[in-house]
Structure formats: structure tokens, C-alpha cells
Amino acid sequence: MNGRYDHVSRSSSTFHSPQASRRPKSPGPVAGAGEITNTAHGFTIELDVFQFAAEEIKIVLTDDMLSISGERFEYTGDGQTLRRSFERKYSIPEDVHLDTIRSHLTNAGVLVINGSRKGWRETSISTHRPAAYQKTTGRAGSVISTV
Template identity: 30%
Template structure:
């Protein structure tokens, strides 16, 4: 059996995959419902014994559009907003959520006219100091939002020093009771008689 048909199929699949993905990218924008409908109407192809669905990778969350982290020291969000000017972005805190809005009106680009709008909401953990939220927009269009965690005041308690008596606890208590009785007899003249 010849390997030539398998090699040709692999080359055709690679070409076909690039063609389908270029349809999906839509110039680095999100898919519209019409794009998804068009893709699902195309037949899936077999490659390497598995069904290939090129749109599956888009839903995987592998893009670096948004990253969120919260560790013991800080809360941090990085968001790719390179398609927006700083005056087209709004940040606010609403009911314990950080809300990032971006919107620009229709403008022309090399492919025609385009308008964009997005809203992202991030739940702010309860131990984050919301008053210290700050944001920075880098030159390459990454919006970084961060806030420190609230440091719990551990100084509210006090340390109690441990005093060593160098005597056993049982003997000390029985001897001290006898010593107290003898002192009471000395102080009270009526008890002596």
C-alpha cells in the first residue's frame, strides 16, 4: 500500500485548515452568529482518524484577551484593549464587581467600517481593598488593574509571658494552704486559744 495518498491528504488538510481558520479569525474580532452558522454548515473532515472541528479551538479560552489572578497579596486583572483609545474605556465597581466597559463608534479600517463594544465583569474577592484599586494602560494596549489584599490586624491580641516557678504544682498548692493557715493563726489572737 502506498503512502502517497496519505501524504497528499495531509497536505490538503493543512491547506484547508489554514483556509478555515482565516475565515474564523475575522481580522482578530469575535465571531458573529452568522459566522458560526456558516461554519457549522460545512462538513467536518477526517484527519488522522479523528473528526476535526476548527471552531473548537476558539472556545478553549487559550487567548490572552483577559487574565485574572488573585493570590494572598493582590488581586490583578490584565485585559487586551488595543482596539480602544483610553477615553473609550470605563472602569467602575458595582456591587462587589469590577466592571470594564469599552466602546467606540463606527470607524473605517482596511476592511471597511467597524464598531466595537465589550463589557467584562470580575468578582472582587472580599479581602481586596477596593479603595486602592488602580489601573495602568501599557503602550501595547494591555489594561492592568490591581489592588492589594487587606492585611488582617494580628496585633489586636497580646502575648502573655510564661513565668517558671521551679517548683511542682501539687506540692506548692498543699504547702501554700498550710502556710496560709499558720499565718492566719498568727494574725488572729483568738484562733490561738
């Protein structure tokens, strides 16, 4: 390579060398980009954050920008500290009601964030159990059931 960017190629090759990837206690990816699902009625973001506890995750909504970050420190016992952190930012579309944005952390460590589009709203659906059947006998052989 005989160009002005030769030094970039050489220096970046050491970054990807087998020696650089074999550092002890080198963490893998902490959190992916997240899976975003857009539908006519809203959006859902699913972000794998299994390495973080709920209290280590911070979610902030500023105007139409949703920022998600997490940070934790692990003490290795041999005097070293391992810091894991991530930050993701998502721009919320104009047609989403900002007050409908909710989040929860699943038992599997997936952070789920969703919001509803304008024109759609969540409603609670109540369920009713059918009343117990009552058996009433009148004339011989007749059975009346009420529900």
C-alpha cells in the same frame, strides 16, 4: 442524526462555514478574557485592549463587581461603520480593600487593574542618594572619607 436537535446541528454548521468566516472587514477578537493573577497580597487583571484608546474604555466598580467595557466606531470611508465593543465583569473577593483598586493602560495597550488584600497595604519607598565623598587630608598619607 435522527433526534429532536437535528435542526440545531444543521443551523450551527452554517455559522461555522468557510463562507461565514470570510466576510470582508470581519473583526477578530476585540479583547480576551484577561489574565488574572491572585497572590497572598492582592490581585492583578491584565486585559489586552490595544484596539481602544483610554477614553474609549470605561471601568465601573459597583459593590464587589468590577465592570470593564469599551466601544469604538470606525468609519471605513466607503459609507460603512464598524463598531467594536467588549464588556468584561469580574467579582472582587471579599478580602480585597475596594479603595485600593487602581488601573492604568500601558503603551502596549494592556489594561492593568490591581488591588490589595486586607492586611496588606501599599507604601511608598523613598530613596536617598549617598552624600558625595569628601576628601580631607590631615597628616601625611591619611585620607578621611565621610558618607
